[in-house]
Amino acid sequence: MREHAMDGLKMDEYALDTIAALSGLVIPAEYREGVLRQWRLNQALAAPLLAFELPNDVPPAPVFKP
Amino acid sequence: MMGSALAIAAAVRSGATSAREVAQVALDRIGANDSVVHAFTAVLHDRAMADATRVDALIKAGQDPGPLAGVPFAVKNLFDVAGLTTLAGSRILADNPPAATDAFAVRRLCDAGAVLVGALNMEEFAYGFMTDNAHHGRTTNPHDSARTAGGSSGGSGAAVAAGLVPLALGSDTNGSIRVPSAFCGVYGFKPTYGRLSRSGIVPFVPSFDHVGPLAGTVGDIAAAYDAMQGHDPADPVACTRDPEFATPLLSRGLEGLRMAIAAGYFENGMTDPSARALAAAAAAIGVTRRVTIPAPDAARAAAYVITSVEGTSLQLANLRIRPQDFDPATRDRFLAGALLPAEWYVRAQRFRAWFREAMRAVFRDVDLILAPAVPFEAPRFTDHTLHVAGEDVPVRATIGRFTQPLSLIGLPILVVPVRLPGCLPVGIQVIGAPFNEAAVLRVGQALEAGGIDG
Numbered sequence: 001m002r003e004h005a006m007d008g009l010k011m012d013e014y015a016l017d018t019i020a021a022l023s024g025l026v027i028p029a030e031y032r033e034g035v036l037r038q039w040r041l042n043q044a045l046a047a048p049l050l051a052f053e054l055p056n057d058v059p060p061a062p063v064f065k066p
Numbered sequence: 067m068m069g070s071a072l073a074i075a076a077a078v079r080s081g082a083t084s085a086r087e088v089a090q091v092a093l094d095r096i097g098a099n100d101s102v103v104h105a106f107t108a109v110l111h112d113r114a115m116a117d118a119t120r121v122d123a124l125i126k127a128g129q130d131p132g133p134l135a136g137v138p139f140a141v142k143n144l145f146d147v148a149g150l151t152t153l154a155g156s157r158i159l160a161d162n163p164p165a166a167t168d169a170f171a172v173r174r175l176c177d178a179g180a181v182l183v184g185a186l187n188m189e190e191f192a193y194g195f196m197t198d199n200a201h202h203g204r205t206t207n208p209h210d211s212a213r214t215a216g217g218s219s220g221g222s223g224a225a226v227a228a229g230l231v232p233l234a235l236g237s238d239t240n241g242s243i244r245v246p247s248a249f250c251g252v253y254g255f256k257p258t259y260g261r262l263s264r265s266g267i268v269p270f271v272p273s274f275d276h277v278g279p280l281a282g283t284v285g286d287i288a289a290a291y292d293a294m295q296g297h298d299p300a301d302p303v304a305c306t307r308d309p310e311f312a313t314p315l316l317s318r319g320l321e322g323l324r325m326a327i328a329a330g331y332f333e334n335g336m337t338d339p340s341a342r343a344l345a346a347a348a349a350a351i352g353v354t355r356r357v358t359i360p361a362p363d364a365a366r367a368a369a370y371v372i373t374s375v376e377g378t379s380l381q382l383a384n385l386r387i388r389p390q391d392f393d394p395a396t397r398d399r400f401l402a403g404a405l406l407p408a409e410w411y412v413r414a415q416r417f418r419a420w421f422r423e424a425m426r427a428v429f430r431d432v433d434l435i436l437a438p439a440v441p442f443e444a445p446r447f448t449d450h451t452l453h454v455a456g457e458d459v460p461v462r463a464t465i466g467r468f469t470q471p472l473s474l475i476g477l478p479i480l481v482v483p484v485r486l487p488g489c490l491p492v493g494i495q496v497i498g499a500p501f502n503e504a505a506v507l508r509v510g511q512a513l514e515a516g517g518i519d520g
Contacts, residue, residue, distance in 0.1 A: 015405045023404045024386045031401065034394065038402035041463060042374060046410055049367035054416055062415045 012036055068092070071137040071232040071286040075179065078136030081125065085118035085136030089181050092138035096184065096230050102211060104203050105225040107143050108150055108185040114138065117181045124179075132179030133289055139233040142219050143185040144192060145169040145277075146266035154268035155190040155218070157201045157391045158384050169266025170298045171235055171277050178293035183231060186221030190393040192237055192270040193377060193400070194218055195245050195465040198447055200393040207249060209490050213444040216246030216465070222280045223250035233290055237267060238276045240369055241439075241469025247280055247481040248493030249444035251519070253510065254280045255287045258500045259476025260305040262291075263298030271376040272303075274369070274473055284510040287480070288312040291503065305501075312504040316511045320351060323505055328437040328497075329356035331363060335455050335467055336441040340492050343484035344438050347494045350516040351509065357432055360424040361417075365471035368414035368421070372474070375411045378403030422475045429499035434509055438468045439481045439493035468495065478503045480510045485520025 016036060020027050027035055068074070068091075077083045093111055100106050124131040141147065144154040146165035153159050168176065176182060187205045189197055197205040197220025205220040207213040208228040215224040219236025223246025226234050236243040238256040247254025255278045262277050269275055279290035295309035327333070327348050333341070348354070359365075378385070378400045381392075385404070389397055428435075441464055442452055451458045472479060477500060481493040496513075498506040513519070 019405050020401070023382060025382070025401065025404055026386075027401055028389070031389065031398065034398040035401045038398040039405055042370070042402055042406060045370045045463065046367050046406075048361075048363040049371060049414060049417060050410070052361055052364035052367075052417060054413070054420055058416050058420045060416070061412055062419070 012039060015039065068229050068232045070283045071134060071281060072283070072289055074137050074232060075133060075135045078121065079125065079131065085121035085181060086115060088136045089114045089118040089138055089183065092183050092231055099228060099230060102206065103208050103215070103224040103228045104205050105186055105221040105228065105230060106140065106184045107153065107187050107202050107221070110182060110184050113149070114181050114183045117176065121179050121181065132177065134175060134293060135179035137180045137233055138183045138231045139175060139180045139235070140184040140186050140222070140225050140231045141172055141182065141235040142188050142222050142237060144188060144237060144268040145172055145235060147172060147182065147185060150185060152268055154192065155188040155199050155202060158388065159268070167266070170263040170300065171294045172266070174294045174296065175290060180233065186225055186234060188221055189218035190396040191268070191377070191381065192218040192239060192242055193396045195241065195462060196447070197221065197246070200395070204447060207444045209251065210444065212446050213490070214249065214447060216249035216444060218242040219280065220246050223247055223252055223254070226250070226252045226280050226282060232282060233286055234280045235277060236280055237270070238278060238473060239271045239274055240373060240473060241466045243278050243280060244439050244469045244479060244481045244493070244495060245465055248439035248483060248491065251483040251485055251491030252280050252282055253284055253287050253483060254278065254481040255291060256473065256479050257291060257503050258478045260303045261478070261501065261503065262294050263301040263304040265298050265300035269380060271373045273372060273376060274476060276473065276476070284507055284514050285313070285316065287510070288316055288507050307501065310501070310504060312507045315504045316508060318508055320508065320512050323434055323509065324432045325351065325353045325434045325436065325509065326355040326357040326432045327353055328435050329358050332359065332437040332468060336438055337443070337454055339443055339486055339489040340438045340441055342486055343492045344436065344494050346486065347482065347484060347513055347518050348436055350518050351512050353436060357428055357435060359428065359435070359471070361421065362471040364417060365421050365474055366467065368417045369470040369474040371406060371410045371414040374399070374403035374406055418474055425475060425477070433498065433502065433505055435497040437495045437497060439495045440465060441467045443490035443492055472497060476500065478506050480506045482510050482513045483519045
């Protein structure tokens with residue numbers, strides 16, 4: 001993991017091949033460019049959420065009521 | 067557009083015309099004009115005439131045919147229609163057997179006397195704002211065929227704007243009713259999350275999928291909304307509140323309503339027509355106060371993350387075995403959605419809880435908020451970037467700038483179309499607190515009466 005985290009491009013390729021496989025997905029070569037483009041867009045669009053500092057009093061996870 | 071739904075119903079109920087005559091007019095118009103906008107994926111001649119015959123028979127027997135007697139309507143093709151395979155814009159579902167029964171919302175409209183004439187084009191699985199569908203074609207904007215009708219309920223917006231039907235149903239997760247309403251210049255309504263049952267629709271993002279009507283007048287929107295209310299145990303999030311009918315309250319005007327314009331984020335990042343539309347609408351009803359919607363950029367991001375994760379989760383089985391059968395644009399989004407870290411999803415849900423509380427605080431001081439619906443006029447299908455507020459922005463990723471942050475917490479929102487001289491239609495959002503639909507529609511009625519829709 002540390003090796004793949006060394007640069008963004010390798011990390012993206014790692015995500016595509018390894019994380020997708022954990023969900024049972026094989027991403028064929030002809031789809032790779034489009035999926036990588038979308039994955040990078042996802043990271044950019046999610047950035048404001050990741051930067052937002054949630055107050056401590058927000059529950060740590062969605063509340064499940066049995 | 068066709069005459070309004072309520073005008074048609076009044077004519078049918080009074081005997082001035084028959085439901086069969088109205089249905090035939092709608093079917094003829096669809097046959098003559100749909101090749102231009104390509105709104106329909108199925109036209110239901112036999113069913114329409116059979117339903118219309120039933121309405122006429124009720125009238126002949128002296129029975130009440132319902133408030134929408136003889137009103138032709140059509141539905142986004144993710145609603146179940148008995149006898150029709152529910153496509154949700156996909157090829158993946160095309161081999162499924164036909165639906166055995168109508169979706170709850172379709173059933174309620176038919177119970178009110180409306181006549182279903184067809185199913186409408188959409189983005190595959192409701193994922194996108196362009197209705198440029200690789201399997202079923204692109205739906206064009208009735209005001210300019212080089213431009214999109216918007217999406218994902220593009221067929222619904224185009225069918226109403228082109229005058230093929232006076233009423234259509236769509237679904238809205240990130241703006242899929244509101245965007246095509248604005249781009250096509252029609253009214254579109256997304257009630258509070260849970261207010262209307264979603265049973266019998268193909269889900270996209272279950273935690274904030276909504277259904278709602280598109281129409282040419284607020285009165286028609288209210289009549290359809292009222293007809294679809296009512297608890298449905300088949301939808302686990304459908305509310306158990308008694309119906310709260312909006313139609314009787316439309317004439318109450320604006321008295322007592324505290325209104326404001328959404329400031330900051332919602333006043334930036336748009337082209338001149340969208341900005342002028344908001345200003346014109348606010349001026350028309352005398353709104354000058356401003357309120358700040360907290361953290362809208364993070365709200366939009368949270369909507370995006372939840373959409374990616376929940377949407378992909380529902381499609382994983384097919385993505386594993388037949389990715390080639392997805393629309394390429396949709397497939398890339400779904401596959402990339404499978405890569406998102408779990409922590410992002412949990413964070414998005416935590417943010418959502420925070421945002422809901424923050425907006426409740428805002429609604430303690432105001433009843434209704436005005437905001438733009440779309441950042442620019444309907445783009446051309448060939449537009450990949452547009453120059454907006456001093457920068458080049460990607461079209462598809464920017465269309466939902468003003469709609470995505472709000473549906474995340476299920477607020478009721480009406481899009482009021484605004485047509486400025488020399489411009490294509492855009493729209494404004496009238497945003498209310500949860501379950502305050504009637505007030506939202508009262509504002510829409512006031513704006514319509516003032517002629518804001520051009």
